[in-house]
Amino acid sequence: MSTDEVAAAVPRLTRKGRATRDRIALAAxxxxxxxxxxxxxxxxxxxAAGVNPSQVYYYFKDKRDLVRAVIAVQTEQVLGAFGSVEPRYGRLDSMEALRAWRDFAVGLEQSLDCVGGCPIGTMGSQLAETDAEARQEVAEGFARWEQAICAGLRAMRERGELRADADPDRLGLALLATLQGGLLLTQIRRDTTALEVGLDVMLDHIEAHLAH
Structure with missing residues (x-):
């Protein structure tokens, strides 16, 4: 569920009310x-949001409801940076764009001193065994991320840049899994080496499927 869809589920919000709700969700x-x-x-x-308790409970019935909003916020932030069809560094439909995506991921972790890991991955690991609905929402966020990556690889195959026998869906899922594993090891080790090596090997594998 997107941020807009979550906000739309709260009836009759004014612009000011929507801004307050968004501020609370972002602070959370x-x-x-x-x-x-x-x-x-x-x-x-x-x-953190600078509001009173009644405002929090006006927009969110309980903490679980607030967590849903946080999942939506974090999913949109992550997809906007890492995985949307048009992320900040361009579509992921060329090896140049994929290498830039790799550099962005590594650079972001370095700027954060390797703290925190993937926001939606971290949320998922905390909630997967205790909140089935939250786990499903995180899974849907990952599915959107996966499809965005696969869309770029499909475009490469459609243009004839990837061989006809390349499987964009399998390659895209493997790339996302590699990123997630690399982010976890980066968080644990406080070092981006695993992330760099994993993404480099995976991108070399994708490059090996280029048509020549």
Missing amino acids: SNLMFERGVAATSIEDVQA
């Missing part, structure tokens, strides 16, 4: 990324 997203879901209280979110 930042806190849950830094501290984890369990260690973030409604009171923490209230203080």
Whole structure:
């Protein structure tokens, strides 16, 4: 579910109300990324967003409802940076774009001192065994990410840049899985070497499927 869809589920919000709700969700997203879901209280979110308790509960019936909004926020942020059809560094439909995507991922982790990992991946790991609905929403976010990557690879095959026997769906899923594993090891090791090596090997594998 996208941020807009989540917001639309709350009836009759004014522009000011929508802005307040978005501010609360963003504050919760930042806190849950830094501290984890369990260690973030409604009171923490209230203080960070600069609102009173009644405002939090006006827009979100409970913490689980707030977590849903956070998943939507983090999914949109991640897809906008890493995986949308038109991410900030261009479509992922060429080896040049894929290499730039790799450099962006590594550079972002370095700028964060390798802290935090993937926001939606981290949320998923915290909630998968305790909140089935939240797990499903995280899975849907990953599915959108996967399809965006695969779309670029399909475009390459349609233009004849990838061989006809290349499987964009399998390559795209493998690339996303490699990124997630690399981000986890980067978070644990506080070093981007695993992320760099994993993405380089996977991109070399994709490049080996280029038509010559």
